[in-house]
Amino acid sequence: MDARLSSLIEAAEKGDGSATEALFTALYSELHRLAKRQLARGGGVSLSVTTLLHEAYLDMAGRTGTSFPDEARFMGYAARVMRNLIINYARDRQAQKRGGLFIITSLGNENLDSAADGRELAEVGEALDRLAKLDPELAEVVDLKFFCGFSFAEIAAMRNLSERTVQRMWQKARIYLHQELRADTPV
Amino acid sequence: MPPLSPDQWRALSPYLEKALTLSQEECARWLESLRAENPDVATQVKDLLHRHEAAEREGYLKDAPFPNASPGIAGQTLGSYRLVSAIGQGGMGTVWLAERSDGRFEGRAAVKFLNVALLGRGGEERFKREGAILARLSDPNIAKLLDAGVSPSGQPYLVLEYIEGEPVDRYCEEHKLDVDARVSLFLDVLGAVAHAHANLIVHRDIKPTNVLVAKGGKVKLLDFGIAKLLEGEGHEGAATQLTREEGSALTPAYAAPEQVRGRPVTTATDVYALGVLLYILLTGQHPAGSEIQTPAELLLAIVDKDPKLPSEVVASRQEIEPSARNLPEDADKFRRQLRGDLDTIVLKALKKDPEERYASVTAMAGDLRRYLRSEPITARPDTVRYRTAKFVRRHRTAVAFAALAIIASVAGLVGTLLQARTARQQRDAAIRERDRATRITEFMASMFKVSDPYQRPGSITAREILDRSAQQIEAGLAKDPEAQAHMMYVMGEVYDSMGMTSQGKELVSKALDLQRKALGTEHVETLTSMSLLGVLLTEEGQFAEAEKVQQETLATSTRVLGPEHQVTVRSMARLASVYNMQGRNAEAVKLKRGALAIETRVLGPEHPDTLVMTNSLVSILWSQGDPALYPEAEQLQRQALEIERRVLGPEHPDTLNAMISLGVIFRRTGKYAEAEKIYRETLIIQNRVLGPEHPDTLVLRDSLATAIAKQGRYQEAEDLYRETRVAVQRIYGPNHPHTANSTYNLACIAAVQGHRDQALLLLNDAIGHGLGVNTALGMETDEDLTSLHGDPRFAALVARVKKMAAREST
Numbered sequence: 002m003d004a005r006l007s008s009l010i011e012a013a014e015k016g017d018g019s020a021t022e023a024l025f026t027a028l029y030s031e032l033h034r035l036a037k038r039q040l041a042r043g044g045g046v047s048l049s050v051t052t053l054l055h056e057a058y059l060d061m062a063g064r065t066g067t068s069f070p071d072e073a074r075f076m077g078y079a080a081r082v083m084r085n086l087i088i089n090y091a092r093d094r095q096a097q098k099r100g101g102l103f104i105i106t107s108l109g110n111e112n113l114d115s116a117a118d119g120r121e122l123a124e125v126g127e128a129l130d131r132l133a134k135l136d137p138e139l140a141e142v143v144d145l146k147f148f149c150g151f152s153f154a155e156i157a158a159m160r161n162l163s164e165r166t167v168q169r170m171w172q173k174a175r176i177y178l179h180q181e182l183r184a185d186t187p188v
Numbered sequence: 189m190p191p192l193s194p195d196q197w198r199a200l201s202p203y204l205e206k207a208l209t210l211s212q213e214e215c216a217r218w219l220e221s222l223r224a225e226n227p228d229v230a231t232q233v234k235d236l237l238h239r240h241e242a243a244e245r246e247g248y249l250k251d252a253p254f255p256n257a258s259p260g261i262a263g264q265t266l267g268s269y270r271l272v273s274a275i276g277q278g279g280m281g282t283v284w285l286a287e288r289s290d291g292r293f294e295g296r297a298a299v300k301f302l303n304v305a306l307l308g309r310g311g312e313e314r315f316k317r318e319g320a321i322l323a324r325l326s327d328p329n330i331a332k333l334l335d336a337g338v339s340p341s342g343q344p345y346l347v348l349e350y351i352e353g354e355p356v357d358r359y360c361e362e363h364k365l366d367v368d369a370r371v372s373l374f375l376d377v378l379g380a381v382a383h384a385h386a387n388l389i390v391h392r393d394i395k396p397t398n399v400l401v402a403k404g405g406k407v408k409l410l411d412f413g414i415a416k417l418l419e420g421e422g423h424e425g426a427a428t429q430l431t432r433e434e435g436s437a438l439t440p441a442y443a444a445p446e447q448v449r450g451r452p453v454t455t456a457t458d459v460y461a462l463g464v465l466l467y468i469l470l471t472g473q474h475p476a477g478s479e480i481q482t483p484a485e486l487l488l489a490i491v492d493k494d495p496k497l498p499s500e501v502v503a504s505r506q507e508i509e510p511s512a513r514n515l516p517e518d519a520d521k522f523r524r525q526l527r528g529d530l531d532t533i534v535l536k537a538l539k540k541d542p543e544e545r546y547a548s549v550t551a552m553a554g555d556l557r558r559y560l561r562s563e564p565i566t567a568r569p570d571t572v573r574y575r576t577a578k579f580v581r582r583h584r585t586a587v588a589f590a591a592l593a594i595i596a597s598v599a600g601l602v603g604t605l606l607q608a609r610t611a612r613q614q615r616d617a618a619i620r621e622r623d624r625a626t627r628i629t630e631f632m633a634s635m636f637k638v639s640d641p642y643q644r645p646g647s648i649t650a651r652e653i654l655d656r657s658a659q660q661i662e663a664g665l666a667k668d669p670e671a672q673a674h675m676m677y678v679m680g681e682v683y684d685s686m687g688m689t690s691q692g693k694e695l696v697s698k699a700l701d702l703q704r705k706a707l708g709t710e711h712v713e714t715l716t717s718m719s720l721l722g723v724l725l726t727e728e729g730q731f732a733e734a735e736k737v738q739q740e741t742l743a744t745s746t747r748v749l750g751p752e753h754q755v756t757v758r759s760m761a762r763l764a765s766v767y768n769m770q771g772r773n774a775e776a777v778k779l780k781r782g783a784l785a786i787e788t789r790v791l792g793p794e795h796p797d798t799l800v801m802t803n804s805l806v807s808i809l810w811s812q813g814d815p816a817l818y819p820e821a822e823q824l825q826r827q828a829l830e831i832e833r834r835v836l837g838p839e840h841p842d843t844l845n846a847m848i849s850l851g852v853i854f855r856r857t858g859k860y861a862e863a864e865k866i867y868r869e870t871l872i873i874q875n876r877v878l879g880p881e882h883p884d885t886l887v888l889r890d891s892l893a894t895a896i897a898k899q900g901r902y903q904e905a906e907d908l909y910r911e912t913r914v915a916v917q918r919i920y921g922p923n924h925p926h927t928a929n930s931t932y933n934l935a936c937i938a939a940v941q942g943h944r945d946q947a948l949l950l951l952n953d954a955i956g957h958g959l960g961v962n963t964a965l966g967m968e969t970d971e972d973l974t975s976l977h978g979d980p981r982f983a984a985l986v987a988r989v990k991k992m993a994a995r996e997s998t
Contacts, residue, residue: 125249135194136201147249154355154397164358169208172240175249176204179239181191183248 010078028082054079054149073159076151080144084129087148088122121182128181132174139174146171196232203233208240265289267335269297269347286347296350297334301343315344322412325387329380331400331410351408353400360469366518367525370469371556374462376407378553381462384412385455385549392453394461395442396468441474445491445540445914456542459549463537470526471501475538491540492917492927498534499526529559536567540914673702677717684724693724710748712755715741719759722766731770738763752790754797757783761804773812780805794835799842802828806849810856818857825850839873848888851895860898867892881915890933897937906937928959936972947973948981955989964989 009027012020032054058075125147133140138160145151145159153171157164192200203222207215215237223230243249265271269286284299319336326332335347354362356377360370377399381391391398391412398410444460447453467475475495496504506519533555539545546552546567555565680696696717703714718741725734738759745756760783767776784805787798802824809821829846836843847870854863871892874885889912897905913930920926935950951973955964967973968986976982 131194135197143249169205172208173201173204175243176236176239177197179243179248180236183242184191 024078025082028079029086032079032082032086054083076145076159077141080141080149084126084144084148088126124182125178128178132177139170142167142170143174200232200236203229204236207233207237266299266339266345267337269299271299285350298348298350300346300348302345319346322389325384325389325412327380327383329376329407329409330384330412331408351400351402351410353402353408355396356399356401357396357468359401367522368560371560373407374466374469375553375556377409378462378549380409381458382549382553390453390455391458394458394465396465399465443490446542454542455548456545459537459545459552462549462552463534467495467498467534467538470530470534471498473501473505492914493922494918495535495538497531499523499531502526529565532567533559533565669702669706673699673706680720689724689727693721696721696724710744712749715745715755719755719762722762726766726769731766735766738766752786757786761801764808768808768811776808780808794831796842799828799832803845803849818853822853825853839877844870844873851891855895860895864892864895867895883919886912886915897940902937902941909933909937923957925958925960928954928957929963932959932963936970939973939975942975944976944979947976951985955985961993965993
């Protein structure tokens with residue numbers, strides 16, 4: 002799989018739809034594997050989503066060689082995959098199916114109760130897919146910020162933008178999601 | 189209002205963008221004018237802005253579904269602080285906003301939970317003890333550590349003064365500070381660090397996000413000494429840096445070379461990090477440069493790569509990315525102000541060797557203050573003389589390594605003997621060219637004199653001077669073809685010794701044409717040029733052509749100047765080298781023996797040239813890889829060494845050369861302890877005579893490391909390889925085959941010790957930075973790398989190398 006990853010990313014960037022699909026599948030299983038490994042490693046250290054992604058990058062880049070894309074580019078893809086992982090996890094949990102997943106459990110039980118509602122997350126995911134068609138960069142900022150917990154500063158550094166700009170992108174995306182999903186909220 | 193259609197969104201998007209940049213009042217005014225122009229759009233935009241406010245109010249999507257913060261602890265108290273809310277996730281852990289719970293002091297604090305497991309009871313005590321030391325730091329520019337402890341669940345935490353501010357680099361950028369203002373701000377940082385140093389506390393992790401500028405422009409340093417708290421006893425060093433999970437440790441962009449290499453951290457480490465910080469504040473770019481792609485590259489750059497002058501960075505960024513975000517607006521002025529003293533100060537702080545940096549933060553601050561007052565600074569820039577010296581040093585290096593380039597270009601010929609021969613041949617070459625080097629040095633010095641006096645010394649490279657001089661010879665000496673030819677010959681030698689074979693060949697060919705016309709084909713100078721042309725052709729790998737030229741020289745010279753003339757003997761030896769390169773071993777040995785016999789007869793066994801020739805014969809005998817010839821080689825070598833010690837003295841380069849050669853012979857015949865012994869003897873002398881970073885010393889250190897490794901003392905060998913690599917890269921740059929070879933050595937020693945990840949990382953790096961094709965292709969059979977066999981990553985590297993080789997050969 003690893004040798005394929007970089008070529009998949011290349012193909013995906015040229016707009017090859019099936020390559021994009023394959024890329025996300027590959028990343029998904031990779032992140033899933035890492036998450037499980039992390040869980041198995043256990044210990045007192047709670048692993049954050051961002052740390053997991055960094056680790057995933059290093060791990061894959063290490064195995065694939067220098068042709069692997071830079072970390073910032075990688076994060077764009079991985080964050081989208083992470084979104085799906087998280088949504089699936091939230092749904093599974095609600096369905097009381099506690100199999101398989103994953104790191105997030107290491108945050109402890111109290112947190113699970115306050116964790117976001119699976120259905121609502123899924124809706125955010127769908128709305129994000131729509132936003133991605135209009136403005137993929139905005140959707141990506143949401144993936145990085147909301148789902149993966151990167152700070153504005155970190156995203157700014159990744160995208161070589163100012164923090165201010167990233168913040169505006171985030172605000173704009175949030176407006177989009179709000180009017181999509183909370184259309185009936187009086188404003 | 190129903191959701192917008194995609195078209196509506198697209199149409200409104202630019203307006204929204206604009207609105208979000210405006211302050212509330214500005215926005216209201218802007219909406220009014222928009223309304224006059226396009227009332228529908230204005231209404232819709234206003235609607236969306238209401239959503240923005242609503243989202244803000246509701247905290248819509250504020251909390252990540254699985255926050256990075258530790259869960260469920262809001263409201264808990266730690267000591268006299270109550271946790272209010274998570275405010276951030278840093279590299280080392282989660283940060284919470286907290287309030288005094290006893291109401292004794294107003295004010296808030298930041299509680300930092302550290303992502304470390306403390307080992308046992310001892311770890312906890314140590315943490316508290318260190319925390320108490322840090323809490324003693326009291327400086328207006330240092331965020332005060334209020335308390336340190338371990339939470340009931342066992343997580344260590346620190347309570348710090350709560351600072352609202354922005355990282356210093358962004359502050360400079362957003363406030364568009366000019367150079368002097370940036371330097372002044374930086375001086376506050378230095379003051380704070382100096383205070384900590386006076387209390388024997390090293391920061392260890394200075395970086396822009398740890399240097400905040402609060403409202404009103406006051407600098408505040410965060411996290412003093414915390415890096416040390418985070419480090420468990422006994423796991424420091426590069427491996428830890430690479431594999432640690434904390435975000436900050438993954439990209440140790442602010443680590444000093446000694447941190448990357450796991451060496452002791454001192455106040456000089458902070459000086460370095462401050463140098464990085466100042467570099468970023470003044471150029472907007474990290475000193476490692478903008479091409480860094482991977483953490484491994486970054487680590488290697490920190491250890492090995494000399495940063496560019498800050499003023500040059502600003503200049504080149506101005507050219508490449510004139511609209512870059514963090515490029516100062518008045519980049520021209522910046523560049524002019526940086527040039528000179530600030531360049532010097534920053535680079536002194538960034539020296540790889542801690543001892544070459546400013547001795548203290550206070551000393552650095554002193555120079556910056558002198559800069560602000562326009563007084564002379566104490567740090568010395570690289571002067572013309574320094575650069576000349578450096579050039580000559582490099583040029584001698586080039587001489588020493590010219591032979592290596594030849595070897596590297598001949599595929600399959602040398603095989604496993606590569607290393608042994610490398611050491612031999614470059615020493616031979618160095619000695620042969622020694623006199624030449626002296627002459628060239630004088631010539632170079634005169635060339636520096638003719639350079640444009642108005643140009644800043646730093647902007648002239650040796651190469652430019654050389655090229656300019658080559659042109660000057662054409663024009664300036666046109667009236668005197670003999671002198672012109674002679675100078676061209678000398679310049680050809682210089683180019684040759686710098687490894688610029690084709691330029692050298694061009695000049696020597698021109699010299700030869702002129703000499704043939706002016707002096708005739710049989711003149712000693714003509715023949716001398718011809719012989720050099722033969723050498724250059726050999727270096728280019730044109731062996732057939734080289735052989736022809738050298739044979740012709742030899743024949744003419746034998747006839748005209750006699751069989752015992754220096755030119756005759758030299759071209760004989762050079763022809764032998766061509767044969768050697770072509771793999772015509774018997775002929776090579778025969779010719780070299782013949783040349784040696786003549787030298788011995790004419791000059792006597794103790795003459796330097798005879799001894800050089802002896803060395804050279806040993807080298808050829810040796811390179812056959814035929815064990816039957818080893819005794820003859822060893823015998824000749826011992827004999828030469830005995831004479832050299834007696835006649836030339838124990839410190840003479842030729843004596844050293846013979847010692848090393850003997851070491852190689854020992855090594856190749858499995859007498860590693862003897863090899864180590866003689867290498868060590870030699871190294872002591874070379875360190876004293878040539879200095880520890882002289883190219884010859886570097887080669888010797890590699891050889892010594894190999895001898896040590898062969899005896900199973902891997903850690904010792906690895907340390908030696910690592911130090912050597914640092915110096916090699918400093919001299920040759922990151923993309924040179926020697927550097928790559930050095931990296932390869934490191935990879936081997938890692939692999940031998942079973943550190944497969946590290947070995948693969950290093951191999952990958954070596955291959956990506958110009959590792960010689962032969963070495964690369966030998967990877968599969970290199971016994972040092974056996975532990976990597978079966979690893980798919982290794983297989984991938986081998987495949988990559990083969991592909992590269994195939995591409996090169998087509």
